Each structure stands twice: as structure tokens, then as C-alpha cells.
Amino acid sequence: MKVRPLALIDDTDRLIEYSAAMDRMQELFEERVAERRPDTLWLLSHEQIFTAGVRTDEEHYPAPEAGIPVLMTRRGGQLTYHGPGQLVGYLIVRLQPGEGVVDYIREVEHRLVEAIGKAGVTAERRDTPKGSELLTGVWTADTGRKITSIGMRVGRNVTTHGFAVNVDGDLTPWSLAVACGMPDVDMTSLERELRDAGLPVPSFGDFARTVAEVFEAS
DSSP, X not given: OOOOOBEEEEEEEEEEOHHHHHHHHHHHHHHHHTTSSOOEEEEEEEOSEEEEOTTOOGGGSOOGGGOOOEEEOSSSSOOEEEOTTEEEEEXXXXXXXXXXXXXXXXXXXXXXXXXXXXXXXXXXXOOOOTTSOOOOSEEETTTOOEEEEXXXXXXXXXXXXXXXXXXXXXXXXXXXXXGGGOTTOOBOOHHHHHHHTTOOOOOHHHXXXXXXXXXXXX
16 A cells, blocks of 8 residues: 555544534644645544435434434445444545545555454455445454444545444444445444454554554554
8 A cells, every 4th residue: 555644633532522523624624725734544432423424315314212313424425323432533635646535445444454453353345246335344354244434525635534443332323223324234343353252352542553553643
């Protein structure tokens, strides 16, 4: 993969409300467009929320009695969930000459496959068969479960939004809606995969540091 060092913003020590994060991400985006900041990886976690991409079918939303809010976004992708125990990475990156957002998403997938592998879970990206729902993200190679969601947007040749890796925490909310546009998807976490295999689970902070390393972010 091409060398693309990133500046790191590490806010993994607290939960950040989603709308506040969107306001901050817009500020980072404007700074990058104006060349007032370098390419940046922002690592953080959110309070419980479902977010819907521009292609999300309303039938995939959770029932109101689920008690978790749903917010429309301008990113690509389908419905996803954010909450404690999930590492979110927002990428504010200027695309290189001849590079499209799909090209960069592939790079992101490969880097996350590497990070998840370093944590002890063999992972893979998948190509989408023609006519199928997009398989963007990262999947566990041995159990075939989805462990990472990715949804990005590009404007003025700079990306926003990014990825979410389930590290630990409650997976129940994923069953309250149709995640990623796939009714049968089995969402998993590092904790679930490693404990099922009888292996130690890295701390949230240790995994965040691994992700920063594979993205060459400091």
C-alpha cells in the first residue's frame, strides 16, 4: 500500500455525542480542504445511535420501542450502529491524483484486516458479486461474520466519515435493525471471536493503538 502518514486525534478515553462529532468533523474537513491541516485519522467512540446512509431503506430501521435514536447522514453505505465498545475512525484525507473514494476504501479495508489480524483474528475483505448488496467492510475469515463497517463520503477531493470496528461491548443492538442492508448478516466483535477461540482479548486502548500504527498515524 502507498505510504500515507496521518495525523492522529485520539479521543478514545470518552464517549462523544454523534452530532457534536459531525460538527467537529466538518471543521476538520474545511481545514483539510484549505490545507490548514494534514491528512488525519480521528479515533473515538460514540454513545448509542443508529446512523443511516443515503441508500438505507426505512424498512431496515429499528422499531421506535428499541429506544435508540436513528440519524440520517450523508455518508455512503447502509444502516449501522455505534455504541460503547466500538472503535470509530474518521478519515479526513485528500485523495491522491487518479485515486477515487472506492480505491481509498479498499486501502482502508486492507489496513483494518492487518490491525484485526494483529489482535489475533484472521480477517478479510470481500468483493461484491454483481447485483448483490455491497460487501464493503471487514469480515472474519474463520467464522464468516462481519466485524467492521465502512461508510465514507468525498467532497472537494477530501474524504469524511470512515470505519467502525466492534472491539467489545454489547452486540444486542445489531439485532434490532437490518445492519448494512443485509438481513442475515452476523455482526461480531474481537471479544466474541477471541473468547470463542479461548484467546486473550486486547484492551480497547491497545487495539486503538494497533489501528493507529497500521494507518501510520501519530
